[in-house]
Amino acid sequence: MNDPKTPQSLFGPRVRLAPSPTGWFHVGNARTGLFNYLFARKTGGTFVLRVEDTDKERSKKEYEENMLEGLKWLGVEWDEGPEKDGSFGPYHQSDRIEIYKEYLSQLLEEGKAYYCFCTPEELEAQREDMIARGMPPKYSGKCRDLPENTVKEYLAQGKPSVIRLKMPKKVIKFNDIIRGEVEFNLDLIGDTVIAKSLDEPLYNFAVVIDDYLMKITHVIRGEDHISNTPKQIVIQELLGLPTPNYAHLPMILGPDRSKLSSRHGAMGLNEYKKMGYLPEAMNNFLAFLGWHPLGDKEIFNLEELIDKFDLNRVQKGGAIFEIKRLDWFNAQHLKTLSVDQLFDKIGEYIKTFSKTPKILDNYSPEYIKKVIELETPRLTKLSDFLEFSEFFFQENIDYPKEYLKWKTMEEIEIPTSLKDCLAVLEKIPEKEFNKAKIETSFYNFISESYLYKKDKGRLLWPLRVALSGKKASPGPFEIAEILGKEESIKRVNFALSKLNS
RNA sequence: GGCGCUAUCGUCUAGCUUGGUCUAGGACACGGGGCCUUCAAUCCCGGAACAUGGGUUCAAAUCCCAUUAGCGCCA
Numbered sequence: 388m389n390d391p392k393t394p395q396s397l398f399g400p401r402v403r404l405a406p407s408p409t410g411w412f413h414v415g416n417a418r419t420g421l422f423n424y425l426f427a428r429k430t431g432g433t434f435v436l437r438v439e440d441t442d443k444e445r446s447k448k449e450y451e452e453n454m455l456e457g458l459k460w461l462g463v464e465w466d467e468g469p470e471k472d473g474s475f476g477p478y479h480q481s482d483r484i485e486i487y488k489e490y491l492s493q494l495l496e497e498g499k500a501y502y503c504f505c506t507p508e509e510l511e512a513q514r515e516d517m518i519a520r521g522m523p524p525k526y527s528g529k530c531r532d533l534p535e536n537t538v539k540e541y542l543a544q545g546k547p548s549v550i551r552l553k554m555p556k557k558v559i560k561f562n563d564i565i566r567g568e569v570e571f572n573l574d575l576i577g578d579t580v581i582a583k584s585l586d587e588p589l590y591n592f593a594v595v596i597d598d599y600l601m602k603i604t605h606v607i608r609g610e611d612h613i614s615n616t617p618k619q620i621v622i623q624e625l626l627g628l629p630t631p632n633y634a635h636l637p638m639i640l641g642p643d644r645s646k647l648s649s650r651h652g653a654m655g656l657n658e659y660k661k662m663g664y665l666p667e668a669m670n671n672f673l674a675f676l677g678w679h680p681l682g683d684k685e686i687f688n689l690e691e692l693i694d695k696f697d698l699n700r701v702q703k704g705g706a707i708f709e710i711k712r713l714d715w716f717n718a719q720h721l722k723t724l725s726v727d728q729l730f731d732k733i734g735e736y737i738k739t740f741s742k743t744p745k746i747l748d749n750y751s752p753e754y755i756k757k758v759i760e761l762e763t764p765r766l767t768k769l770s771d772f773l774e775f776s777e778f779f780f781q782e783n784i785d786y787p788k789e790y791l792k793w794k795t796m797e798e799i800e801i802p803t804s805l806k807d808c809l810a811v812l813e814k815i816p817e818k819e820f821n822k823a824k825i826e827t828s829f830y831n832f833i834s835e836s837y838l839y840k841k842d843k844g845r846l847l848w849p850l851r852v853a854l855s856g857k858k859a860s861p862g863p864f865e866i867a868e869i870l871g872k873e874e875s876i877k878r879v880n881f882a883l884s885k886l887n888s
Numbered sequence: 889g890g891c892g893c894u895a896u897c898g899u900c901u902a903g904c905u906u907g908g909u910c911u912a913g914g915a916c917a918c919g920g921g922g923c924c925u926u927c928a929a930u931c932c933c934g935g936a937a938c939a940u941g942g943g944u945u946c947a948a949a950u951c952c953c954a955u956u957a958g959c960g961c962c963a
Contacts, residue, residue: 514963517889525890525962566893575891576962614892614961637894644958672900675915679901683914702901704894705959712900712916722929764929775928793925847925859927 400432400604404465405594407439408450411655412457414708415609415639415647418673422636423607424463425674425696435601436468438479441593446481457656461666462689467601475601480593487588490596490626491550491581499625500581502538502548503530525577526551550582552622559617564605564634565701571617579618591615595622598631607634607698610705611646634698637677638705647708659713661740663768665732668717675716676706686719718767726760733759736769743773746780754779757869761861778855779869784878786856788885793848798886801849805883807832807839808850812867812876820872826864853882 404420406412427434436458440446455469467473477483494500503526505513513527531553533541541548554577560570581592588596594615598606613635623630641651659669671687679702680687680695687695724732734747734755746755758779765775778784791801811832815824829846833839839846851863854875860866867875 511963569892571892579962609960610893611960617892635893638960640959642899646960675900677900681902683902685915706901707899709899709916715916718929762928765927842925844925849925851925855926857927861927862925 398433400427400430401435401602402427402432402605402607403435403437403598403601403603405437405439405597405608406454407442407445408447408454409442409445410450411657412450412454413647413653413655414659414673416454417457417461417463417656417669418639418676419607419609419636420458420463421461421670421673422678422696422698422701424465425693426605426607426698427466428693429696432604433466434464435473435475435603436465436471436478437597437601438469438481439590439593441480441484441588441590443481453655453657460656460660461670463670480597483593483597484586484588486600487582487593487596488585491585491588491592494552494581494625495550497625498553500550500552501531501533501578502542503551503578503580504533504541504546504548505529506547525575526579528578531578548584549580550584551578552581552618552625554578554621555624559620561616561620561630561633563613564632564698565637566613566635566703569613569616571614573617573621576618581622591618592622595619595626595628599623599626599628603631605632605634607636610635610638634701637702639676640705640707642707642709644705644707646705651708653708663736663740663770664713664717665720665769668713668720671720672713672716676708677702686716686723688720688723714767721766721769722763726756726763729759729763730756733769733772737773740770741773750780754869761865761869765861775860778857778860779866783881784856786852788882790852790856790858791849791882791886793842793844795842796845796849800845802883802886804846804849805853805879805886807846808853809876809879809883812872812879815872817872820868822864822868825867829864849882850879853879 402423404416404423406416406420424434426432438451438454440451451469458465465471467475468478491500495502505526509529510526513529517525530551554573556574558570558572560568563569579591580589582588597603616633616635620630622628639647641647641653643651647653656669660666667688670689670692671685674687674692674696675685678696678700680697680700721729730752737743737747758776759772762772762776766772789798791805792798793804796804811828812825815828833843833846847863851860851866852858854863854866854870855861870878
């Protein structure tokens with residue numbers, strides 16, 4: 388904290404998310420982004436988004452767009468980066484090649500880095516030899532002290548080369564906010580390659596330069612980068628740059644406890660949107676993967692997460708991505724929404740992903756909202772709505788007639804029940820056709836019948852199936868109210884006709 | 889192979905800094921039950937963990953050491 392070499396900013400901490408657009412934006416990136424965002428907002432800092440697209444073969448514009456879209460969906464807004472100008476751009480590494488070149492040249496001139504002309508075959512042979520002798524497989528340092536003329540000559544000849552760092556023999560220690568003191572013996576690492584050429588810097592080098600120039604004060608990233616950290620610190624030291632604070636987040640794991648990947652069936656973030664998950668639930672779930680606030684409260688929106696967030700409470704061990712837990716978070720968040728909010732979200736979901744968006748045109752918002760209100764307790768995901776409530780939006784429903792049979796009934800008894808239902812329904816005035824009235828009407832009727840009083844299912848189960856066509860649905864009275872008198876009667880009649888056929 | 893990180897219920901975790909209040913708390917999932925016309929929601933109950941072995945101490949999930957296992961990085 389008091390290290391004078393730690394970068395300081397007058398405007399609070401500066402953090403960054405620095406993904407490579409070489410694949411669909413996944414939950415690991417999203418979680419890292421979320422933690423950076425929460426930290427920045429909590430501390431009044433700045434969240435920078437930097438696109439590490441130096442790998443020209445694998446980087447694709449569509450991946451980058453997918454990433455921006457994912458971040459926007461979550462509400463994890465960056466302050467500087469693509470689409471948002473800042474004073475520390477450009478924010479694409481591909482636009483910063485000239486900058487890296489300068490620093491690379493400086494290291495070369497100062498003799499802190501050197502050209503290496505060893506061939507892959509030579510390196511492979513060296514490595515095997517080292518391993519065979521039980522030593523750490525590191526570069527031998529063969530080209531470390533090549534005479535200047537030789538280097539110039541080789542370069543002029545166009546001999547393939549890379550740029551290596553002259554790794555000092557020392558122990559690097561750094562204080563990780565999450566893990567405490569971590570130390571590495573550089574002697575075991577060897578002279579690492581920092582660039583393929585002056586125009587092609589490698590990850591470890593570009594990161595250091597960017598973090599410095601973008602005045603990053605806190606590097607919050609995945610634990611898989613912890614082994615890169617000593618190399619990056621050495622580069623900082625050789626260049627005379629400050630070292631930021633580091634916080635290495637635990638990994639998100641698959642069910643087999645290895646790093647979560649598509650191998651586990653993990654999908655891009657937009658797939659979760661497609662499945663009907665809410666961004667609030669995703670944030671809540673992701674935040675709780677490796678972090679936990681004080682107390683027993685579990686359901687938090689973004690604002691509340693910001694308020695409670697504390698890097699010091701981040702877990703050290705990896706956390707398995709368990710979708711059932713996400714389901715629960717989603718159901719809980721769904722229940723916090725008002726009917727109007729749900730109507731908007733479900734409407735948008737249907738418009739974007741459903742093959743049958745016409746229910747929005749064919750039914751009034753009031754009607755749809757009533758259905759939503761009724762179905763909310765059953766919803767886990769937005770997509771469930773269509774599945775559970777389709778019978779409200781179909782002119783003609785159909786179902787196997789066996790569904791109509793209550794467990795204590797014989798099939799020949801069903802028509803009687805349905806006819807009784809019809810009689811009750813018909814007696815209710817159109818204007819009073821609401822749940823309360825329907826319910827009292829039925830209960831009055833039931834109280835007059837010894838058979839129904841003993842076993843209400845004999846009357847109500849066939850009615851419910853006639854109205855919904857499903858084995859599982861909300862209760863018959865609330866369905867009937869929404870359907871209306873006419874449609875309810877029509878459906879009971881339809882059930883009767885099914886039994887005759 | 890080397891180095892590094894990690895280790896509490898099946899899962900996410902609280903507790904560990906400042907040993908005793910921990911016969912280890914919560915949540916998800918699971919099982920059972922209540923409500924009940926089904927499903928869901930909801931409520932109640934239940935099983936379920938300090939990786940192992942040594943220390944230190946009157947006392948250890950908590951401190952120290954070793955071991956084991958898992959993962960990550962390096963090519």
